[in-house]
Amino acid sequence: MVERDTAAGVAVDGSALDRPGPPARTVADGVLAHVRSRLPEFTGALQRVADEVLADPDRAARATIVELAERSGTSPATITRFCRALGFEGYAELRLGIAAETGRARSAGWTVDIGREIQPGDPLDRVLGQIMAADTRAMHDTAALLDLAAVGRAADAIARAPRVNIFGASGSALVGEEMRSSLHRIGVAAWAWRDVHDGLAAAALLGPGDVALGVSHSGQTRETIELLAEAGSHGATTVALTSFPRAALAELADIVLLTATQATTFRPDALSARHPQLVVLDLLYIAVAQRTHSRAHAAFQRTARAVDGHKAARDGSA
Template identity: 55%
Template sequence: MELLGRIRTERHEMPDALRKVADAILENPAAAARLTIVDLAERSGTSTATITRFCRALGFGGYAELRVAVATEMGRVNQQTWQTDIGQEILPGDTLEKVLGVVSGNDIRLIQETGDQLDLAVVEKVAQAIARAGRVLLFGVSSSAAVASEMEYRLQRIRIPTWSRSDAHSALTDAALLGQGDVAIGISHSGRTREAIEVLAEAGSHGAITVAVTSNPRSPLAEVAELVLTTASRETTFRSDGFAAIHSQLLVLDVVYVSVAQRTYERTKQAFDVTVRAVAGHRLSEGDS
């Protein structure tokens, strides 16, 4: 995950003092990259010791490393002209042209950030597990439930026995019936959805391979999962983190789906041929009006 995206995600879990530093950087990353450690401490209302703790929490040896990382990322951002609308507020009187620019710009950047930080080694392990699985269980609530349902449809289409659930009781029942070689996938932007954590824990206790799809790699959901796929998220007006994360969640799971299809190529091709013929009669030909 790119640095600013990581700071944006992890700030929710930080102590108050560190969160102030995160907010000061996110408010104007380009300016923050030029500040001395004393200046950043003053701007964030903290101390130089707090800045040092913040750097170490992100895995940097010191403030100089953090400044270089922020400056490098801002350099990449500035090379993309469409990025100018990122982070702008959408006001009631704004034109649809501006709304389109802000929303599409954020979504494009979100997908790029997710792709840049995606651990392909983990994707490969998840795809291998799904391709071999006797059963696959997907769980998510709210907007994550829609993502789980879409992945269910895709996997079922290529003959992977898959179920998605958004009700905790049904999901826990299904999770209890999983076993060795089965896969359970919990989807939660925050990684703090209690039901998702319980479902993965239940599935794991019966020997199933557990997978977390979350924007927070240090979340409780990630802690109970065997494999973790991380996503990025960018808020815009009227779209909170959970809604904004849908595109990145779909991207991650789409890469997994395609990887599964590669590993089951002959079976997948046959499944597509059969299903296309099954619905062919419900499609109008080009000459029909």
């Protein structure tokens, strides 16, 4: 579960105050994904530092604190505040994390600074390469950000829940419907709601023991926030799937599951979030199936047999 910040204010240079971040991260964590997830709360000087780090991670990993301050138009003191806002004790630790991440990326055969601009005349092989690179990076970043203990708690709650309601709008609603379908196939009573009126009525009927899952890349979709809040007010366990740990949706949820994105031309963040969201929900679905193995296996076998007659005959006669 993501810890809540209580401090608020403005730094002396006009930037957002570096509120306490999560515990210091190790070099195995997705440093750059963490920076991206904090972007909405950075303003002024801290935002310029974040933009400089994300624009050229390799150069940031090689730069001294003075060089990074000059390139971002800030000061060494701001760089130090930026590091502490991310949970690092100092700049050396941040540089080490970025260098380790860029090194892993190179050894894996893809770059951290992925070219994301797709031109109308680009050949499809180049477009495919960019999409694959962006999605690969997003998956790695999501794996680094994801709190597996939180996934386990969400799976425990869903496995015990009499009812599971899933809320989302637009593309997030499609992702939510996929999760509903998966849970339904293993005997979990799940519903997905995209209409706010129907969703509010369903949320109002939830109670202790039930689960409400809200899906929103930005974590700021008003309808999804309202639906999850309504469910929580009646005692349901609330789960948020979002890319931003301090977004409104995450702040009101009992359990927060994080995703990362890599946008490209024609696929902004909200669209590029779909695959990481599906990966996290697939993991959650499998965790639920593990916890309800006997029931899930029997339900899956029965549902598979029920639809088997609608498959084409293997000899081609149908």
